[in-house]
Amino acid sequence: MTGALDPAEAELILTELAGVFLQNAGKGAASAGIRSPDVEARYRALVDQIPAVIFMAYLDEGIGEAYVSPQIEKSLGFSQSEWLEDPIRWYKQIHPEDKQRWSVEAAQMFLSGEPLRSAYRVLARDRRVIWFHCEAKMIRREDGRPWFIHGVGFDITELKRVEQALQEERNVLSTILDTVGALVVVLDAAGRVVRLNRACEQTTGYSFAEMKGGQLWDLFMLPEQRDLFRSLLDTVRRESAVHDQEAYWITKIGDRRLISWSLVVLPGGPASDRFVIATGVDITDRKLLEQAVLEISSREQRRIGQDLHDGLGQHLTGIAFLSKVLEQKLGEKSLPETADAAKIVKLVNEAIHKTRELARGLLPVMSDSRGLMSALQHWASEVEDLFQARCCFECEDPVLVHNADTANHLYRIAQEAVHNAIKHGKASSNIRITLSAGDAGGRLSIRDDGGGIPEVSLRHDGMGLHIMRYRAGMIGGVLELKQGGDGTLVTCMFPTGSLGAID
Numbered sequence: 001m002t003g004a005l006d007p008a009e010a011e012l013i014l015t016e017l018a019g020v021f022l023q024n025a026g027k028g029a030a031s032a033g034i035r036s037p038d039v040e041a042r043y044r045a046l047v048d049q050i051p052a053v054i055f056m057a058y059l060d061e062g063i064g065e066a067y068v069s070p071q072i073e074k075s076l077g078f079s080q081s082e083w084l085e086d087p088i089r090w091y092k093q094i095h096p097e098d099k100q101r102w103s104v105e106a107a108q109m110f111l112s113g114e115p116l117r118s119a120y121r122v123l124a125r126d127r128r129v130i131w132f133h134c135e136a137k138m139i140r141r142e143d144g145r146p147w148f149i150h151g152v153g154f155d156i157t158e159l160k161r162v163e164q165a166l167q168e169e170r171n172v173l174s175t176i177l178d179t180v181g182a183l184v185v186v187l188d189a190a191g192r193v194v195r196l197n198r199a200c201e202q203t204t205g206y207s208f209a210e211m212k213g214g215q216l217w218d219l220f221m222l223p224e225q226r227d228l229f230r231s232l233l234d235t236v237r238r239e240s241a242v243h244d245q246e247a248y249w250i251t252k253i254g255d256r257r258l259i260s261w262s263l264v265v266l267p268g269g270p271a272s273d274r275f276v277i278a279t280g281v282d283i284t285d286r287k288l289l290e291q292a293v294l295e296i297s298s299r300e301q302r303r304i305g306q307d308l309h310d311g312l313g314q315h316l317t318g319i320a321f322l323s324k325v326l327e328q329k330l331g332e333k334s335l336p337e338t339a340d341a342a343k344i345v346k347l348v349n350e351a352i353h354k355t356r357e358l359a360r361g362l363l364p365v366m367s368d369s370r371g372l373m374s375a376l377q378h379w380a381s382e383v384e385d386l387f388q389a390r391c392c393f394e395c396e397d398p399v400l401v402h403n404a405d406t407a408n409h410l411y412r413i414a415q416e417a418v419h420n421a422i423k424h425g426k427a428s429s430n431i432r433i434t435l436s437a438g439d440a441g442g443r444l445s446i447r448d449d450g451g452g453i454p455e456v457s458l459r460h461d462g463m464g465l466h467i468m469r470y471r472a473g474m475i476g477g478v479l480e481l482k483q484g485g486d487g488t489l490v491t492c493m494f495p496t497g498s499l500g501a502i503d
Helices: 007-023 037-047 071-076 080-085 089-093 096-112 157-179 198-204 216-220 223-239 284-332 338-362 371-387 404-423 455-460 463-474
Strands: 053-058 116-123 129-140 146-155 183-187 193-196 243-250 256-265 276-282 391-394 431-438 441-448 478-484 487-494
Touching: 053 071, 071 080, 071 129, 080 089, 089 096, 089 116, 096 116, 096 129, 129 157, 157 198, 183 198, 198 256, 216 223, 223 243, 223 256, 223 276, 256 284, 284 338, 284 404, 284 463, 371 391, 371 404, 371 431, 404 431, 404 441, 404 463, 404 487, 463 478, 463 487
Parallel strands: 391 431
Antiparallel strands: 053 146, 116 129, 129 146, 183 193, 183 276, 243 256, 256 276, 431 441, 441 487, 478 487
């Protein structure tokens, strides 16, 4: 059969079949010789015990040759005899909204001989709506003439209620996902996109159909971030813990959006087969604002540091010179005020020293491409003087940093890492600061041989670690911290875009 029947054709076919059935009423068992009464009795005794409605109707016999199992009364409230007295009762009791579909599907079964498998709503005697999953088949004689219809109906009302409840819950969850501002992506074991919410479509400019089945890192991420994200996904599955990462997304029109991701694996099943929920927040505008505020702060620090060094420092130097001249003149006259003048000179020189220290703290990196190397070398010397810990700076080839903000962030990361090594790691014998650059990017590392940062501090991600990570993120870098039996290694890997050529 090539085309679906329309309702009018289906109704006509069923009416003709019902007429044939009624015309044969009372004829008796015209084909009794074909069926064995014993076999049929045993068959009926068996199906009477099945918790489903079993039905059979011989198309060339009367009503007396039809059969429906006793479960009809339990399901719909009609007795076997009531149900069989009216051969079209089944059609009468079908829910009005399902009658047309049942007519078409039943007529197609009669014409094509293909089994009928479908679900319908049926009205019980008390008008309750009962869902039945029906499977019926028409059996033909050897000469091809229709013989009888045999089928079974399973009460799936409770299943339908559960399905409806699940669908309602799914609709609520879908509504929540599509209304929240956060990006939500569901990934399968291979990192392919299974589902995402509307915020992802709005952020990237791509539809779900365009993204479905694609691997998240290949769809949007920068080439240099793909391996890192893929490695993070493996770690999330292996450890079944929440992990965070920032990564850039490239939109359909080529814009870069910085996304702060939080990844968690769904529980249940083998770790390698679990789905991962990636929740992201677009922090591009926030980062730009933070960067602007930080640049303003750094610029003001540099200005104040420069004013202290060039303004107040020079002013105090002049006072110190005049005070020294005054001391010499008083000394030539052997006046007792000479000692007071000497004290003034000493105090002014101390003020000059403190001013320079303040200026160095506000402006640790000089505004030239070699400023970072000089500042780190000076900082290593200060550590040895202040903390009596061996500290050295290593830089095999010159690393020129033309961006003052980048240089300042790297210096502060090194400064904080050294403070942590002395405070938490109890490093006292060897701290090594290393700066290098290559084709893959720049690298700043601080290694110590202390006892390591306490586990409690790592779990709670103390303010120092948080600030270091923040500074690394501000220059587009990544901060890593590794601990072992021989101390702690803090590494900041940063892009080479802000580095100048090597002399």
